[in-house]
Amino acid sequence: MEYFLIIISAIFVNNIVLAQFLGICPYLGVSNKLSTATGMSGAVCFVITLATLVTFLINKYLLIPFNLEFLQTIAFILVIAALVQMVEIVLKKISPSLYSALGIFLPLITTNCAVLGVAINVVTKQFTFGQEAHWLNLGEALVYAFATSLGYGLAMVIFAGLREHLSLNDVPKAFKGVPIALVTVGILALAFMGFSGMVK
Amino acid sequence: MNKLKLITKGFVKDNPTFVLLLGMCPTLATTTSAVNGLGMGLATLFVLVLSNMAISAVARITPDKVHIPVYIVIIASFVTLLQFMMQAYTPAMYETLGLFIPLIVVNCIVLGRAEAFASRNGVLDSALDGLGVGLGFTLSLTVLGAVREILGSGSVFGWKFITGDAMLAFVMAPGAFLCLGYLMVLFNKLTKKEK
Amino acid sequence: MTLVLTLTCLVCSALLAFAHALTEEPIRKAAADKLDRAIAVVVPAFDSTEAMKVECGGTESNCYKAVKDGETVGYAFESTTSGFGGMLTVLVGITPDGKVYNTDVLVNNETPGLGAKCTEKNSLFRTQWEGLDPAVKILAVKQDNGDIDAITASTITSRAYTLAVSNALSAFAAMAPETGEQAQNNEEGIENE
Numbered sequence: 212m213e214y215f216l217i218i219i220s221a222i223f224v225n226n227i228v229l230a231q232f233l234g235i236c237p238y239l240g241v242s243n244k245l246s247t248a249t250g251m252s253g254a255v256c257f258v259i260t261l262a263t264l265v266t267f268l269i270n271k272y273l274l275i276p277f278n279l280e281f282l283q284t285i286a287f288i289l290v291i292a293a294l295v296q297m298v299e300i301v302l303k304k305i306s307p308s309l310y311s312a313l314g315i316f317l318p319l320i321t322t323n324c325a326v327l328g329v330a331i332n333v334v335t336k337q338f339t340f341g342q343e344a345h346w347l348n349l350g351e352a353l354v355y356a357f358a359t360s361l362g363y364g365l366a367m368v369i370f371a372g373l374r375e376h377l378s379l380n381d382v383p384k385a386f387k388g389v390p391i392a393l394v395t396v397g398i399l400a401l402a403f404m405g406f407s408g409m410v411k
Numbered sequence: 412m413n414k415l416k417l418i419t420k421g422f423v424k425d426n427p428t429f430v431l432l433l434g435m436c437p438t439l440a441t442t443t444s445a446v447n448g449l450g451m452g453l454a455t456l457f458v459l460v461l462s463n464m465a466i467s468a469v470a471r472i473t474p475d476k477v478h479i480p481v482y483i484v485i486i487a488s489f490v491t492l493l494q495f496m497m498q499a500y501t502p503a504m505y506e507t508l509g510l511f512i513p514l515i516v517v518n519c520i521v522l523g524r525a526e527a528f529a530s531r532n533g534v535l536d537s538a539l540d541g542l543g544v545g546l547g548f549t550l551s552l553t554v555l556g557a558v559r560e561i562l563g564s565g566s567v568f569g570w571k572f573i574t575g576d577a578m579l580a581f582v583m584a585p586g587a588f589l590c591l592g593y594l595m596v597l598f599n600k601l602t603k604k605e606k
Numbered sequence: 607m608t609l610v611l612t613l614t615c616l617v618c619s620a621l622l623a624f625a626h627a628l629t630e631e632p633i634r635k636a637a638a639d640k641l642d643r644a645i646a647v648v649v650p651a652f653d654s655t656e657a658m659k660v661e662c663g664g665t666e667s668n669c670y671k672a673v674k675d676g677e678t679v680g681y682a683f684e685s686t687t688s689g690f691g692g693m694l695t696v697l698v699g700i701t702p703d704g705k706v707y708n709t710d711v712l713v714n715n716e717t718p719g720l721g722a723k724c725t726e727k728n729s730l731f732r733t734q735w736e737g738l739d740p741a742v743k744i745l746a747v748k749q750d751n752g753d754i755d756a757i758t759a760s761t762i763t764s765r766a767y768t769l770a771v772s773n774a775l776s777a778f779a780a781m782a783p784e785t786g787e788q789a790q791n792n793e794e795g796i797e798n799e
Contacts, residue, residue, distance in 0.1 A: 281495070385600060393588045
């Protein structure tokens with residue numbers, strides 16, 4: 212039941228893009244086509260979950276016991292950079308078409324604030340999820356990370372659909388491109404706000 | 412390019428928020444008020460100037476294959492330094508900005524300027540470039556923060572000019588996106604006229 | 607190649623360790639100052655505080671005994687509950703007679719303009735806690751047949767805040783055998799909803 216609450220909360224109530232403002236740059240950049248949006252979401256999902264796993268363990272068994280918490284930022288970002296390199300190599304072998312479709316956006320996952328953001332949140336904040344505030348254990352952290360990336364994917368896919376429609380419409384010249392995209396996201400965020408209070 | 416131009420180009424021509432479209436996440440998340448936007452901008456400025464200088468100094472002796480991780484480690488170090496200093500000397504702002512302080516590491520502006528400018532120019536020029544872009548960023552954040560604060564809390568820089576509540580949506584998520592979108596339109600219109 | 611990377615990491619880590627050592631004391635002091643300021647709000651004037659651990663709301667929490675001229679003037683309990691947007695930690699100051707002297711917010715994740723109003727010191731919601739006597743007032747929001755005025759449109763935050771105070775009062779009652787009768791009366795007051 213608790214895991215269910217974590218999932219609902221991460222996808223809808225505290226959506227990583229629409230409520231937490233993480234992962235905006237690639238969100239605006241990759242979402243003009245549905246196919247690249249889904250590919251990107253998949254890659255991000257994989258990196259977020261794996262990165263959270265590794266950084267959580269490093270924090271718990273390396274940084275804290277040796278009083279090296281001040282190295283958290285450096286350690287975490289290096290882990291993420293290494294993971295993305297790995298994903299690039301693996302993807303090139305397994306699916307060269309997806310690799311070339313994602314292009315420059317794949318290495319850019321390293322600077323996606325959503326990945327570092329989730330990794331840091333999981334070890335520095337206490338969560339409630341409808342019960343008492345507590346530190347997450349590894350299982351909860353992984354479910355949270357995975358669900359968060361699903362929320363990212365959901366927001367991205369919805370947005371890509373909206374953008375494809377927008378491109379067929381008559382947008383005022385001054386708004387073309389990013390401004391109208393931002394206004395659209397704003398309205399989407401307003402809609403998602405309706406989910407708040409669901410997990411209480 | 413003369414030294415003054417290096418700084419001022421970060422305000423309009425290379426404005427990170429409205430022209431380069433970089434650093435969106437902190438822009439949207441930390442501009443709930445003018446003061447918060449200002450604080451975030453200055454924090455990023457600190458990292459920008461120092462990391463630009465450090466990276467400019469080591470760029471020539473860094474092998475090309477590892478240059479990205481090396482730059483990232485340098486940037487992360489300055490961000491961690493910033494974290495210590497803010498925690499010790501500006502604890503209130505540290506708590507308000509929260510997660511977005513360590514997230515300066517992945518702020519595309521910092522790595523972007525390091526790649527595009529600092530790795531190819533001298534230390535002083537890189538510092539000035541960092542200063543210019545940082546100031547442009549701070550300006551954008553403060554303006555956006557002020558707009559959201561006026562519309563959403565009825566105050567500006569903490570000085571409340573109405574009693575009761577204003578349009579709360581503007582200090583929350585939707586308002587951030589909407590305000591930035593409209594400000595971008597305004598910025599484009601204004602800068603088009605100058606050109 | 608990897609030598610350069612390793613070297614960079616080592617140099618940076620060393621510099622950071624140095625910076626960390628330098629700033630450790632100011633950081634600790636800043637946190638302590640913040641807590642001291644909050645304690646000064648919630649209990650009467652004091653000379654010194656004594657920290658201890660108590661069980662509050664089912665979890666182990668901090669409690670600070672405020673002493674002036676050798677006499678205990680109040681206890682400040684850190685009480686954590688689950689608010690609307692996450693954790694809510696209220697510092698509850700209780701005088702030896704069992705009344706709430708005042709409260710302050712230490713940690714909150716509530717919605718700005720709504721639940722976050724609980725941090726506004728001069729709001730109606732906050733001032734009603736000053737000198738609150740649990741033997742006289744029922745500790746629940748008006749919507750739950752209690753005497754507490756909730757923040758408009760923020761019932762969940764208000765409930766969480768009220769629960770935090772209630773838990774602190776229970777912790778006080780559990781720990782103070784010397785205040786005997788007073789503590790007994792307070793507990794009965796809470797149970798007789």
